[in-house]
Amino acid sequence: MLENTIAAVGPLDEPAMTAARQLQARLTKPAGSLGVLEELSVRLAGLAGGCPPPVPDRAAVAIFAGDHGVHAQRVTPWPQEVTGQMVGNFLAGGAVVNTFARQAGASVTVIDVGVAGPLPVADPVDDVDAPDSFGPAMPRLVSAPVRRGTRDMTVTAAMTRQEARAAVEVGIGIAGDLVDAGAGILLTGDMGIANTTPAAALIAAFTGVDAVEATGRGTGVDDPTYQHKIEVVRAALRRHDPDPEDPLGVLAAVGGLEHAALAGFVLGAAARRVPVLLDGVIAVSAALAAAAFAPDSVAAMVAGHRSAEPGATVALRRLGLTPLIDLGLRLGEGTGALLALPVVTGAVRVLHEVATFDSAGVAEK
């Protein structure tokens, strides 16, 4: 499944991009006056292989949730059971991601890819492509645990290669299911207490920067915890010395289950030529893995926002992506991606709806 997905990822379609540039020039506005939105519309035409590309409606947020053995190293003051409690909050509709998803008309699917503790809800579903999958319906839970949390990466590999592959394939499967159900755009979400620690390790491993550049304060840890967190990331990298040319090996050594699943989710979107809107530092660390698996997958990625985590900026620079929004968010869950969604939708709707100079009877300069 992973190899077939990688093989299905291809480059942008140049004729469609040329057609989008030509259409932009005929619309009733000064050339270039929509700035980044014009470039984005051209790239999405290239991804779809036609102009105009489909409006990215029926947006679907997938929140991959997992726990982390490295939590034992005290890299965060939050107890590990908060991961499962927040999954309950997502399913009850009480988290920020739910508010933003309701506002944007996006569906929310929570995927338990490896929460350690018990989940406070009773009815997981495994059919994400039911007819009522989109819009204001309640969030759904998909139970797909690969293992009940990773191992402590400072002691041993976080996962086996087989577990990492299984998590990646969970993400690929979810992406495919959501696209089959009609999603025009996929949004990354994540939940996992301590998950900025493996994200920092992934970013350092894939980009080669030092742990100090890749590591941030996550939920807002104090100075001693922050210094300790950097040392934990450094120790894990020293122990495993992961090879950035071997993304499955990197994920297994220092990743998280949700990071691996998100890498697959991004690959799955790219393989289906559907845009994937990246949230914050967890998403972009996973996107580095996706890019290592299939460099052309970057063509499907849209950076939703610039997380306050410094590692996010390191990763975005390596991916060559400029985020749409920069508001100092550091919450995760998919919140930054959801705030950026109207920009993406608007960029494409312009190609569908705006009158041309000819059709509107507006003079040109």
Added chain:
Amino acid sequence: MLENTIAAVGPLDEPAMTAARQLQARLTKPAGSLGVLEELSVRLAGLAGGCPPPVPDRAAVAIFAGDHGVHAQRVTPWPQEVTGQMVGNFLAGGAVVNTFARQAGASVTVIDVGVAGPLPVADPVDDVDAPDSFGPAMPRLVSAPVRRGTRDMTVTAAMTRQEARAAVEVGIGIAGDLVDAGAGILLTGDMGIANTTPAAALIAAFTGVDAVEATGRGTGVDDPTYQHKIEVVRAALRRHDPDPEDPLGVLAAVGGLEHAALAGFVLGAAARRVPVLLDGVIAVSAALAAAAFAPDSVAAMVAGHRSAEPGATVALRRLGLTPLIDLGLRLGEGTGALLALPVVTGAVRVLHEVATFDSAGVAEK
């Protein structure tokens, strides 16, 4: 009317802001993790005078349209009749602002405050608070011309003080009508070929920067036209030497009818304690006038985006506002404000909808 409106503008309510900060701290997310959105929610509570502040729904874009005598100085390659033609395009729903308004569920009201040529439409309305005023209904035209375009500010004052006052009061009236009709947030829009030239003159007059810092390329003029445009702005400022302590005098000397109306629109929103989401360089030049009339009016202003026009950044800095979005837009019409609207709405909805640690049974650190 102007004096009464100025008198009604007051400062933010501190107890409401304290209540909003305390509520933010109890919501199920790390403290501060929503970055700018948290600060914004606190300010909007202070504006409303209560916590949570009302959700800014029933958003209303007001596009003030006018023509400019300084067009005769060849500051733009676009013919003047495009102003009226674009009004027709707005009313037919074919412009970018219409696409973004439909997407955001915002109403669009076009106000002819001084278009020079004939308008290509037949049925202006003057009742903007009809029951169907919001949502996907077609845009409406309000006919309120103060004069059929300004005079050439390089030759004489653009308007008389009486005309400037009348235009300001058109804007105050529209803001009041839209709030009466239920608008929870007002968005600024503008249309007027050559209107970045008076905007630059206003920004230079109110902030004291040189014409070269306040003047941009507008729709994208070439180098010779750009140099000439700077000289035109400089010549107008030299001729009139407007006093920044006399905003009506500044507007009359070097403003535009839509700029004056937008200054009133901002004042009207502030007087009603309803947030006003500013679009680009035309809006922020008018906002400087509003701030000169009533310094506390800044409390009601939310900067939607950072226009590519350099003068916009000069004005935002003076106003002390940080824009929500920075995507290189330079279209006007209200497009940048509309793209930022979901950020504002989301910031407030968080206060209404997100569960607290207690209510959701989520542990704290």
